Amino acid sequence: MTEHAATKDRDDGPILWSNALFLxxxxxxxxxxxxxxxxxxxGHWAIWVTTFAMWIFTGLGITLGYHRLFAHRSYKASPxxxxxxxxxxxxxxxxxxxxxxAAHRRHHRHTDHHGDPYDATRGFWWxxxxxxxxxxxxxxxxxxxxxxxxxxxxxxxxxxxxxxxLVMNLVLPLGLGLLIGRPWGMLLIxxxxxxxxxxxxxxxxxxxxxxxxxxxWSESNTSKDSWICAYLTFGEGYHNFHHSFPADYRNGLxxxxxxxxxxxxxxxxxxxxxxxLKRTEAPIQWRKKLERxxxxxxxxxxxxxxxxxxxxxxxxxxxxxxxDEHLNRWSKNxxxxxxxxxxxxxxxxxxxxxxxxxxxxxxxxxEFLALERALPLPA
Numbered sequence: 001m002t003e004h005a006a007t008k009d010r011d012d013g014p015i016l017w018s019n020a021l022f023l024x025x026x027x028x029x030x031x032x033x034x035x036x037x038x039x040x041x042x043g044h045w046a047i048w049v050t051t052f053a054m055w056i057f058t059g060l061g062i063t064l065g066y067h068r069l070f071a072h073r074s075y076k077a078s079p080x081x082x083x084x085x086x087x088x089x090x091x092x093x094x095x096x097x098x099x100x101x102a103a104h105r106r107h108h109r110h111t112d113h114h115g116d117p118y119d120a121t122r123g124f125w126w127x128x129x130x131x132x133x134x135x136x137x138x139x140x141x142x143x144x145x146x147x148x149x150x151x152x153x154x155x156x157x158x159x160x161x162x163x164x165x166l167v168m169n170l171v172l173p174l175g176l177g178l179l180i181g182r183p184w185g186m187l188l189i190x191x192x193x194x195x196x197x198x199x200x201x202x203x204x205x206x207x208x209x210x211x212x213x214x215x216x217w218s219e220s221n222t223s224k225d226s227w228i229c230a231y232l233t234f235g236e237g238y239h240n241f242h243h244s245f246p247a248d249y250r251n252g253l254x255x256x257x258x259x260x261x262x263x264x265x266x267x268x269x270x271x272x273x274x275x276x277l278k279r280t281e282a283p284i285q286w287r288k289k290l291e292r293x294x295x296x297x298x299x300x301x302x303x304x305x306x307x308x309x310x311x312x313x314x315x316x317x318x319x320x321x322x323x324d325e326h327l328n329r330w331s332k333n334x335x336x337x338x339x340x341x342x343x344x345x346x347x348x349x350x351x352x353x354x355x356x357x358x359x360x361x362x363x364x365x366x367e368f369l370a371l372e373r374a375l376p377l378p379a
Contacts, residue, residue: 061088
């Protein structure tokens with residue numbers, strides 16, 4: 001039996017009825033009750049503004065809080081920032097930061113294998129939310145989050161999680177609704193509707209982003225880049241990049257990639273609220289690109305007759321080695337430049353050497369890519 005088949009045949013475990021009923025019924029109630037309320041009572045600008053504001057606040061709580069700050073430690077943050085992220089995360093009803101981060105770290109360590117809580121190879125619905133319906137023998141194992149268990153603010157949130165969740169999802173919407181004479185409308189839309197949408201958006205990263213999209217960085221797992229999911233989750237959709245470089249505080253690498261969490265963390269640094277933003281250096285990124293392009297060539301060459309394949313394999317390997325050499329040189333010069341920057345000893349010669357190394361790599365990379373266009377048709 002293959003590993004994939006064994007994974008699919010695993011016992012799901014006993015059903016957690018509280019989770020299963022809430023996650024199954026809440027979307028149905030939202031879809032049913034919100035239109036009925038709007039039909040009979042109409043909308044109100046304050047309801048829509050509150051819903052939008054709470055969606056942004058709680059969505060970012062998961063993205064830049066639970067995920068990038070607590071699960072991956074991709075940056076550091078001030079106590080005020082961390083407090084707000086913990087309150088916002090609790091308001092999404094996705095468990096405490098400790099439990100959420102523990103499961104997510106297991107996902108990255110065992111992606112697509114036994115031990116991955118939301119293993120995408122078990123199907124869309126399992127990865128999307130069915131994994132939450134069942135007991136997991138590792139759910140109470142918090143041994144991989146000792147850093148979070150030593151954080152007083154995170155421990156505070158763990159202790160008071162349900163109180164925070166009830167205040168944010170029940171007391172606050174009802175209170176704001178009473179101010180405008182629309183308590184039920186505010187509770188339904190800013191409370192229930194917003195929770196359901198945030199749930200489904202977050203779950204789509206575990207499901208859709210492992211099924212639909214592109215893999216520009218790696219095919220070693222099922223993660224995909226999906227710009228559509230990025231719009232739903234404040235930038236989390238560039239999932240193939242994230243699985244390739246999980247410590248990076250960005251998910252959207254390019255400036256034009258929709259990643260509000262990245263922009264917020266960067267802005268926080270300018271305001272003194274965040275620090276130590278982890279970024280994957282360009283040579284490391286391009287080494288991953290080199291590996292990916294080499295895999296594409298190997299796939300193409302497997303379709304050629306041996307005589308043609310051997311000749312092209314030699315040409316591709318020679319070009320790959322040249323790119324690799326220039327990458328090593330660029331990486332070495334970049335480290336020297338960074339050390340000089342820290343010591344305030346940057347010289348014109350050092351800067352010129354760094355630029356020359358990068359230009360040499362760029363020329364070698366273009367020649368390596370050009371081979372793809374020159375490849376003959378397979379046999």
